[in-house]
Amino acid sequence: MKRRSLVGGIALAAAAPAALRAASGRRIGMSDIDRLYKRFAEIIARDHQHGGQLVVEQQAAALADAALNLQNAGGATQRVRSGLYAAAAAFRSSAMWAAIDGRRYDDAKLHMREAQSLAELSGDQAIKFRIWSHAGTMYRHVGRAVDALAANDVACNLHITRRDPLFACLGHARQAASLGLARDTAGVQRALGRAQDAWERADRSLVRPVWMTAVLDGAELETLAVAAHLRLGNFEKAEMHAHRSLALLHPRMRRDRALNTVRLAAAQLGQGDIEPAVATAMKVPSDIAGRHARVAPMLQGFGTALRATAADSSGARDWAEHTATWSIAV
Structure with missing residues (x-):
């Protein structure tokens, strides 16, 4: 440490x-x-x-x-x-x-x-699930798809996923994001289908850990679907799920809202919608955009893709002016 x-x-x-x-x-x-x-x-x-x-x-x-x-x-x-x-x-x-x-x-x-x-x-199954599921996310973030899938498999095979479909939903959805990293289109569709089915079967009346709130309202499923489809280059589907996630996320979840706003902008840019993409990216609050360790690099990637796609556009110029005001340029 x-x-x-x-x-x-x-x-x-x-x-x-x-x-x-x-x-x-x-x-x-x-x-x-x-x-x-x-x-x-x-x-x-x-x-x-x-x-x-x-x-x-x-x-x-x-x-x-x-x-x-x-x-x-x-x-x-x-x-x-x-x-x-x-x-x-x-x-x-x-x-x-x-x-x-x-x-x-x-x-x-x-x-x-x-x-x-x-x-x-x-012996707590819920916390075991959280830890292994986070491990899968960690490996996905560093680009280790095989390890991410293995860690998610451990989470998905815990008994709690059979007792409570909501845990199964999260497990399958995070597996879908890792399969997106592995460029497994069929696997992504299969995992998202299982996640949706599990979410629909879940008993909403059960008391669950506080960290499961975004899973219960469907926001986390939509978020992970966005990540999976962006990895596959399915920009139209990614945009659809991004809009859904932003509609479902509670206002207090500022970090997740910022991440999904950048993902929405990336999906729009991937479809050639320059002006809407820039307008979307500009909605990310500057205090998060310039400082958060995950949001800032994602916006850097957006800016790079924007310049590669439409360097001479008014959107690119607007974006350059917008980011110049941030404490950490992106």
Whole structure:
């Protein structure tokens, strides 16, 4: 782990609220776990707003340590101890995701290994699914299609995907994105069809982890369909799914909205719609466009493709003027 992450994590752990620390010898119960999951919901909310920030990664890692410290703070039933391991794994998986989203892949791998160990100790199927699914996404982001597919296979084969079709939906949808990276057109169509079928079968009344919200409303399925079809060069289908995803995403999910707006612009540009593509790309908020570790490179790619397609167009000139105002040029 980078020294700055370690130091930051230690500082955040030291500052962990008293509500998460138990006096020595006190009985630890489900109320302690409930308090941990309230903090976990806060981490998820910060990820939806900003994504990829080092401070989110550090805070999640510190809270994972706080959850583990409760194991030694007092007596507890086996159910409670398993719950503490699950909470620690959940926080560590969020640290992993923040590192992936910030393109800090070496740190993400370290968080992944710790999260996987904690998830095994907990026996919690949902958090195991999240960790392996994130691993698949990490490998997809670095261009390792075979490893991405293998990690997604692990997630898809967990028992929870047979008990709850919503988990199966997410597993198949993320597999579709990885198959897009592998340029497997038939595989993408098959995986998206299975994801859609699973989503339609899912029981909406069940209580699920807070990180599954975008799957429940269909936004995540549409998002992953966009990614898959863009990889295949199916720009018309990518545009259709991008519009759907943007209609479904909650306003607080600013990072995902920015990513899908760039994807929509890329799909429009791929169809030769220069002016609409530029107008779409300009909708990405400048505070995200110039700073987010995933959004900024995607906009760089958009600008490169725009210049290659229509360097002398008014759209290209408008784009150059627009990006000149950002703190990090794209």
